[in-house]
Amino acid sequence: MAGPSIVVKKIKKGEHGHHGGAWKVAYADFVTAMMAFFLLLWLLSTSSEETLHGISDYFAPTTGVQGELGIGFKGGKAMGKEGTKEIAMAKPSITNGAAHTGPIVQAPEDQSQENEETEKQQLNLIENNISEALKKDRELKELMDSIIIDQTPEGLRIQITDKKNRPMFRYGGVTLYPHAKIMLAKITDIVRFVPNYLSINGHTTITNALRKGYTDWELSADRANVVRQFMQESGLDEEQVARVVGKADFEPLKPEEPNAPENDRISIILLRHSVLPYHRRAAPDGVFSKEGDNDEKPMEEPKVLIPEKK
Template identity: 40%
Template sequence: MSERPVIIIRRKKRGGEGHHGGAWKIAFADFMTALMALFLVLWMLANSGEAQKAAVAEYFRTPLVVALMGGDREGASENVIPGGGPDPTFAEGERFRIDPQLASRLVDEQERARLRQLERRIREALSINPILKELKDQILIDLTPEGLRIQLVDTEQRPMFEIGSARVAPYMRTLLRTLAPMLNELPNRIQISGHTDSLPYAGGEAGYSNWELSADRANASRRELIAGGLALEKLLRTSGMSDRIPFEGVAPNDAANRRIAVIVLDSRFADSILDQREYGPLPGTGDRQATDGAARVGTGPEAAKP
């Protein structure tokens, strides 16, 4: 029996160096697109103003649907027809409710942007004037619900007024007269309040006291602002608060309590003062007050006057 030759076939194994497919390229392209979009957004924010930045921040703070609907009731609903009407995607009844809310929010953002711009103008003016530059630690500026608040604070070394008096120090006069033209740049009304420390007068509150002193200092500041060019119609209110609102974080007798607060009022807050919403009657008391007023007609001693 003859032997057949043995045939051996050797196959080369391929591993590692072959083609891997194109899925990674798609993932990489998506990543680069997202990165480019990120840098584009950052570039746009860097070149936008305060109003645009505030609008972007508000957009990311509130979901779009909820913001448009003015709340989380209809806006968060999954119902296709949230408010009824001929248009299933945007009901006419919802349209008239949304537009005033968006307009009001836009007005608020624009006013806040103007107040921030005024704050920057004031800080720039203070940094330029060599006399006022020394007072930078005594001038505190911040935004409050009432508006832009400018506080002029005393120190033991540099008081804004003579001790126990409403006589304005020279640098305080320069500061107020510098502020006056800038306060005229906005149509907003102005409120001035005076504050004192808790050190009492010898006669207590029966005679001349911190109440009178704080009010006198507020009015002295008002006169200096007017002398600096502040428009008379911009002044809405001056008040003396005595020591009832101490400066945050200091002792009652600390010099920081002796201060003047000039507030550029938010227009809605000023309107609430003018139409007396700030002092409105308690709910349910309007009819009773009207009845009481009618009952008092002709009963006082003034009724005898011709």
């Protein structure tokens, strides 16, 4: 008699799909970020206060302040003959071109007034020096009636105006006459040594432009730009020019006479530091680095240099 049949049942198990590893990538990123964060905390805790000020100034540059020892650029200190010296920060104000980087701290009122008074005295000195230098120049003797120097809320303004039968530019164009080049060259020889940015503004009379589609806006802007180019060719550092503006027939010198030749003019403004965007309030580097000067040399007090007549 045959024995009982033994049936062996084998079950084949299917292969499971591969489990995703995206969580490992996310976890690795998290661990890396935490490591970098704690490394940053460690570096900050071991850094000196001066180093921390330097890092802070890298992201929010300090204002260059002009004083007895020159212009300060490094963390609120002025470099001069006597070494580094702490200087007072200017009163914060709302300016274009700089993002707010921290709480606004109100400066003492007397400090703000002192800074404004110092800047006013400096502009008065510059105005006197420029006026004297231009009056002593023999080549400008017959042209001084075209030059007007005054102070505005923006700064010290030098205006070169047209006169009857003596315009600066060819009518409706941007070509400078020889006498205009003489005046601009003399002015450039002085202002290029002044530690202030420049604004060059062009003004025209009504319907001065001749070509169709070419308005007084384009003409005044092109004339201002031609003046900028000529001044740079005459020795002005390109970094010293903060802006070039065309104002067409707006802001006439003689509002009661819209067609007066004096309304055609060029305004060269030595800008106050307070009207500049925060990141450009330090004096232009080109004024102090002519001929490749070493940046680490102590900076002398900026002076207006008056060219001598030979």
